[in-house]
Amino acid sequence: MLEKRNPIAVGEAVQRVMAYAFSAKTERVALQEAYGRFLAEDIAADQDVPAFDRSPYDGYAIRSIDSATASAEQPVTFKVVGEIGAGYTYDEMVEEQQAVRIMTGAMIPQGCDAVVMLELTQMFEIDDQAYMSIKRSFEAGTNISYKGEDVQKGAILLEKGQYINPGVVALLATFGYEQVPVVRKPIVGVIATGSELLEPNEPLQPGKIRNSNAYMIMAQIERAGATAKYFGKLSDDLDICIQAVKQALQQVDILITTGGVSVGDYDYLPAIYEAIGAEVLFNKVAMRPGSVTTVAARNGQLLFGLSGNPSACYVGFELFTRPIIRTAGHHPQPHLRREQAILGADFKKPNPFTRFVRATVFYENGQLVAVPSGFDKSSAVSSLGGANALIVLPGGSRGYEKGRQVVVLLVEDMQGSEWPWDKIEKSYKL
Numbered sequence: 001m002l003e004k005r006n007p008i009a010v011g012e013a014v015q016r017v018m019a020y021a022f023s024a025k026t027e028r029v030a031l032q033e034a035y036g037r038f039l040a041e042d043i044a045a046d047q048d049v050p051a052f053d054r055s056p057y058d059g060y061a062i063r064s065i066d067s068a069t070a071s072a073e074q075p076v077t078f079k080v081v082g083e084i085g086a087g088y089t090y091d092e093m094v095e096e097q098q099a100v101r102i103m104t105g106a107m108i109p110q111g112c113d114a115v116v117m118l119e120l121t122q123m124f125e126i127d128d129q130a131y132m133s134i135k136r137s138f139e140a141g142t143n144i145s146y147k148g149e150d151v152q153k154g155a156i157l158l159e160k161g162q163y164i165n166p167g168v169v170a171l172l173a174t175f176g177y178e179q180v181p182v183v184r185k186p187i188v189g190v191i192a193t194g195s196e197l198l199e200p201n202e203p204l205q206p207g208k209i210r211n212s213n214a215y216m217i218m219a220q221i222e223r224a225g226a227t228a229k230y231f232g233k234l235s236d237d238l239d240i241c242i243q244a245v246k247q248a249l250q251q252v253d254i255l256i257t258t259g260g261v262s263v264g265d266y267d268y269l270p271a272i273y274e275a276i277g278a279e280v281l282f283n284k285v286a287m288r289p290g291s292v293t294t295v296a297a298r299n300g301q302l303l304f305g306l307s308g309n310p311s312a313c314y315v316g317f318e319l320f321t322r323p324i325i326r327t328a329g330h331h332p333q334p335h336l337r338r339e340q341a342i343l344g345a346d347f348k349k350p351n352p353f354t355r356f357v358r359a360t361v362f363y364e365n366g367q368l369v370a371v372p373s374g375f376d377k378s379s380a381v382s383s384l385g386g387a388n389a390l391i392v393l394p395g396g397s398r399g400y401e402k403g404r405q406v407v408v409l410l411v412e413d414m415q416g417s418e419w420p421w422d423k424i425e426k427s428y429k430l
C-alpha cells in the first residue's frame, strides 16, 4: 500500500536538516586562490596601517611653525634640502626654513609636521639651489596621513566565516598573508536518477530529456561555496542505484540525488534509504515546488533527495542544502537573505502550501520589486535563468495581487540571513 506522507512546515524541515550541520576543517591556500573562499580564522592586525606617517599629496614637507607669518603680501621662502619618492626615506632632521620635496605615499621626514600641496607653492632656483615659497600658513598636521589611521595594530580586521571578496583580498595582502587560512570546501556528490536522462552532448530521442538538474546543482554547489563531484546519471535500476549511492557516500561530505523521490514505480530513493540504513528526516514539505523533497542521514552524513522536477530541485537545494554548506564555512548567516519587496505582477494561482516563486528582483525608486521570472510549474526550467530570488507566498486559498508586500529570498547574495523562517507565515494547511 502507498505510504501516507505527512507534510511538515518549511521552517521545521530546515531545522531538522540544520541539526546535522557541521564545520569544515581549515586549509591554507595561496592568496591568489583565496577569492571566493571563506576565512577559517579571525584575522588580527599585526601592524598599523599606514605603518608610518606619510604624505597624501605630492608637495613639500615643512615645519608648520616656519609658515606662521606667510601671506600673499609677504610669502615665506623655504630652502629645498631634499626629495623623497614613495618607498624612500629622508634621514636627516629637517631644520628651520627647510622643506623636503615629497611624493604621495612617502614617509614624512623627521622634524616636519605638515605637507603643502605642490599647487600652492612657487618654485625657483638661486645658484642651483632649489627654493619654494608659500603665501599662507599651515597648521601642524595639515596633510599628514597618520600611522595607524586606517587600521590600528591589534584590531580584529576580519572574522572567521567572512566571505573573501576582492576587498578582503586587499586586506590579506596588506597584512602579509601569502597563504590564507580558509575553510576546506565540503565535497558534495551529485547523482542524477532516471532512465529518461541523456547527457547534454547526446541527441534527443523519443521520451528522453537532457539531464539539466545535475549541472544546475553542481553550479548551485559552487555558488554556495562547496566543491561538486559528479557521479553521473543512473537508470532506474534499484540494485545499481543502491551500490552507486553507497560508493558515492564514501567519497563525499554530502550527497545529493535528483529524481526518484515521489511515489512512482521507479522512484527508488525511499527504498535506497531503507537499504542503506539511512534515517529519513522528512519526505514531504508543505511547499511548492519541492513538496517531495526528502532528506535522510546516515552516520551523520546528509543525503539530499531533491526532486526530479528542475524548479523543485533548484528550490530544494537553496532552502536545505545551501545553509549546510554555508555553515560548514563558518558563515554566521547561512540561510538565504530575506527581504521585503513589492509584488510586481499578479500571482493568481492559489495553493495550500507555501509557494516559492522563481523571480527577478530589482530596485524601482528605492523599493525592491519582485516579478515572477517565467513559467511557474515545478517542471519549469525556463524561469530559472532569470531568477535571482524566490518570492515566498504563504499558502492560502486565494492568489496574490500586484502591489502587495511579499517576502523574498535572495539567491545571488553573499550576506545571507540568520533564520528567515520565524516571520514567514505557515501555509494555511499547516
Ligand SMILES: Nc1nc2c(c(=O)[nH]1)N[C@H]1C(S)=C(S)[C@@H](COP(=O)(O)OP(=O)(O)OC[C@H]3O[C@@H](n4cnc5c(N)ncnc54)[C@H](O)[C@@H]3O)O[C@H]1N2
Pocket (backbone or CB within 6 Å): 192, 193, 194, 196, 197, 209, 210, 211, 212, 213, 214, 258, 259, 260, 261, 262, 263, 264, 267, 289, 290, 291, 292, 306, 307, 308, 309, 310, 312, 378, 379
Ligand atoms: N501520484 C503522485 N505523483 C507525483 C507526486 C505525488 O505526490 N503523487 N508528486 C509530484 C511532484 S510534486 C513532483 S515535484 C514530482 C517529483 O518527482 P521525482 O522527484 O520522483 O522525480 P522523477 O519522477 O524522477 O522526475 C520528475 C520529473 O523530472 C524530470 N527529471 C528527472 N531528473 C531530471 C534531471 N536530472 N534533469 C531534468 N529533468 C529531470 C523527469 O523526467 C520528470 O519529468 O513528482 C510528481 N508526481
Ligand code: MOO
Pocket (backbone or CB within 6 Å): 287, 288, 289, 290, 291, 292, 293, 307, 309, 311, 312, 378, 379
Ligand atoms: O515536489 Mo513538486 O515540486 O511540489 O511539484
Ligand SMILES: [Mg+2]
Pocket (backbone or CB within 6 Å): 259, 260, 261, 262, 263, 264, 266, 267, 308
Ligand atoms: Mg517520480
